[in-house]
Amino acid sequence: MSETQAKPATTRMSFIEAAVQAQIEEMERDERVILLGEDLDIYGDGKVLQRFGSRRAWNTPISENSFCGMAVGAAMTGMRPIVNLSIASFMYLACDQIINQASKLHFMTGGQMKVPVVFRGALYYNSSIAAQHSDRCYPMFMNAPGLKIIAPTSPKDMKGLLKSAIRDDDPVVMFEDSTLWTLKEELPTDPDFLVPIGKAEVKHPGTDVTIVAIAGCMKPALLAAKALQEDGISVEVVDPRTLVPLDRETIICSVAKTGRLIVIDNAHRTCNCAAEIAAVVAEEAFESLKKPIIRLSTPDVHIPFSPVLEKPLYPSKDAIITTVRKLL
């Protein structure tokens, strides 16, 4: 086969296209993979619906708790459902099925049941849709053991992590930061390209300060790291990618090198993911720290409608730069 005929090794895709592509590839690969969700057509999964039809892609009524429960029942009986809840705040409606059933049934049945289900939800904030839609609610689910929780920050990680999640035998909740939807990059076309669950990635190597950035915080963190680099300040940006189980080793190794840690998290400050990471480092790597750990988080206030009120609530590139300078 000539090179011109060969399938290219990579293709350019956006964050959201990568999610659709991952699902299509996995549904092609394994007929046990099915999709459930509301208004699939308008949330990017219309392509899946068209391609696989209504026996593989189930367009649901607005009944979050029960269609999540049905996905759990289907998972226990041989299917591998993906549930697209569209907005992550809608997961609140389905907490009984996600937390009390999906996360617990393998354990509570002494290993008899497997629940290979993926729940997807978009973190849809900084868009003037006010408090009820805008929550970055992953910390609440982090407190429910039994779930695996992923939060990809690049199209490549989206594709690779979602595919790993679909192939995993445990329930996985994926939070998709909508501020990353339009990000584009080259990503592998290999249908077996996977990003492992539970493995962090250093997105920007450095030696002076470690920044651990969660989900959409990756964007301002990388911009800040690049700006500081021009001033000779070397920032290491770590992307956990998986929030549960956390890759503690990569974070601790980075802090061992830099001695300084800033954790950036758009979730509300109390008991957020940054709090967990700060606690892990304080407990396990206190000896490495040259300065106190700093968390940059959304304060404990509801997300307001007015953009002028909302925008300042999330850690910005400038706030990150100022904080890094303070730590040095």
Next chain:
Amino acid sequence: MLRIRKFEEEGTRLYKEGQIPGAYHASIGQEGAIVGACMALRDDDYITGTHRSHGHPIGKGAKLDGLMAELMGKVTGICKGRGGSMHLADSSVGILGESAIVGGGIPLAAGAALSAKARGTDQVGLTFFGDGASNQGTFHETLNMASIWKLPVIFFCENNRYAVTTSAASSHGQPEIWKRAQGYGIPGHTVDGQRVLAVYEVTQSAVDRARRGEGPTLIEAKTYRFDEHQVGLSTHGEPYRSSEEVRNYVRNHDPLRLFKPELLKSGVTESEIQAMEEEAGEAVARAIEFAQQSPLPEPGDVYQYMYVNPINYPPLHRGALT
């Protein structure tokens, strides 16, 4: 029915003696509804149930040893001591689990039915739930989805008249629960839950319908629990049900007593019935012996069964307790 009755009588005794920890919800009085429904199912059909979880697995054919060992929190328990009294599951006979969250098991059974439909098998799902659960959102949401997708699922309500202490009459805008089916465009039936053969017949016709691809059915079996909501539960103030009412059900509506004349009429002899009673008693006694002699789980193994595929788990940390 005999096995359930004997299991529950002995279980109650063991609970009072402190040999069974936690809470104990006995199914005594509801055996006809449970067994009549399970008789209409195959081993590869699926059920989900409730916190009153001992009768359903026995009715579906689970072995008693693992159930009794589970109640005692032993490592040989069907759920390895992780589930206990309210959560008996046995995948070998299609019991997906018993949800102690009221109404929680309803969508699971419909999901199993969706799975059967997607896989192209003729299996059905049946979910047991109480009168209280018919006020949960999952009941209404799932009936609706099962209807639009014609899922092979049977919604089986064991209406024992009381959600703990709250009567159906005082908590249901439409206390005839079977009539709620109409709102979702599916058939609804009511049946005397104390008559095991009547329950079997109505369930069998719903199962046949589901296997033919014609969709779900709601069945309301009117039944009664002879014991308190849970063993040892004390209530204050005015009793929520009168002792005359309880006596009336125990005397005149015991599913075992009501079935005996039917058995005799069909040619089964007194001595054969007695042999069955003895066999049930012996099976329960063997299960108790097995459970009592079984080892307890190792505390260090507590993390087992958290994940099918554990990653970085359990994490080692300085504050670790175990």
